[in-house]
Amino acid sequence: MEIALLLALVIYDKGAIASGLPIGSGKIESAHRYTIQNRLKRSGCWWTVKNAEAILALRVLRADQDWDAYWLKLGELVAG
Secondary structure (H helix, E strand, C coil): CHHHHHHHHCCCCHHHCCCCCCCHHHHHHHHHHHHHHHHHHHCCCCCCHHHHHHHHHHHHHHHHCCCHHEEEHHHHHHHH
């Protein structure tokens, strides 16, 4: 996922409020800190955009509790 798309997802949107989606709430801020910042801002770490996007995709899978389903599906695709 491109950084610009990630930023677009967090923009204040009246439509999101009308839909009952959380925007800028404590949950969102906490998830950002836990899922993104704790991994990318470790001391001595540096990232290319491609590698940062890959590691964040995996961390989101884990945070969303989709980790096992992802690897199972990937195994099925590789097996043919």
